Amino acid sequence: MSDEEEREERLKSLRTRVRDELVEGGVLEVDDEVELDFDVDEDATTLSDRIARRRRRMKRARAARRQQALIDVQDGGDPAVVRLPAALRNRSDEGWVMNLAVLLIIVGSVIGAASGALLISADPRDLVASSMFSRTDDAEVHGLILSELDSVNNTGGDAIEGVDIELIRISDDHSEGRTETNSEGRFTISGVSREVMLLTVRMDGYVTIERTLSPGEIPDLTLTLIEGEGVDSADLREPSNLASAVQLSTVLAVITLISAAIGIVGGLEARRGIRYRRTQWICGLGLFSRGGIFFGPLLILLGMALLMLTKNQFADQQ
16 A cells, blocks of 8 residues: 555544544534535644644634634523534424433332331331341449548548349349449349340448449449438439330421422423423422432433423423
8 A cells, every 4th residue: 555545544543533422522414514614734644744734624623613612602501401412402392302301201210209108107116126147145243332432531432342232124123133342332133134124223221222224235334322312313324215216207307298299290290391480390290209318319310301401392482
């Protein structure tokens, strides 16, 4: 192959690639013929010259496309639509595009409705009570018993030995363990099940102490014995946020169901094809349906994008 033939072959390949990029960018249609303008240095045969020419052609093509988009906007076109490739814009009047948009919006909303129904039917208390969160290992209850501090005489606060300690299971009044404090005033009850317990501290001449607790929640108890009679009761269990979680889950479920219903209405409004902006606003509210976390809203967004493309099919936009 001669140098001239090789040059012509390279130029032909370059023209084909440039044309393909123009078609892909929406500047030309697939069946359109293209005439590429060549610069005065067309006879240049180096690779850098050919690359430079190609860049100048693409720059002119982009400028022509921007100019055409500006003209379309001035003529009343949607700025978001005129930037789309020509191959996609030409399908904006086809009915199947509108039907696909309606389908995506309704499917995304139905997924949201299913998520809301699952939130309402699910009870967090069942999940917390399941074996996934329950602990079967035993716990220990540790503590220290001190005498009452007398700030006037600067006495008290000493460890008390021989105090009777008993741990009772509240569900059936079964004694889980019993012991006495040692010389340092400390006690330990091991092998305790993780159920609600009542800890009783008794000693003659002192007020009886009763503490309701869950073994394992408090690493070490420090209790003070006060001289006198009677019972000092208190609940040491940590407050549960389960009720708040149930309320929050219910509110989210209701919002999800309402948003899903609005999204379905938006899909039906799109099918009617009467008011464009009203339809987009309704579909936008349907995004809060949160179907499948993000999958449902993503389908609705895709449907809204197709509605934007088929804007001219709405009665108030014609």
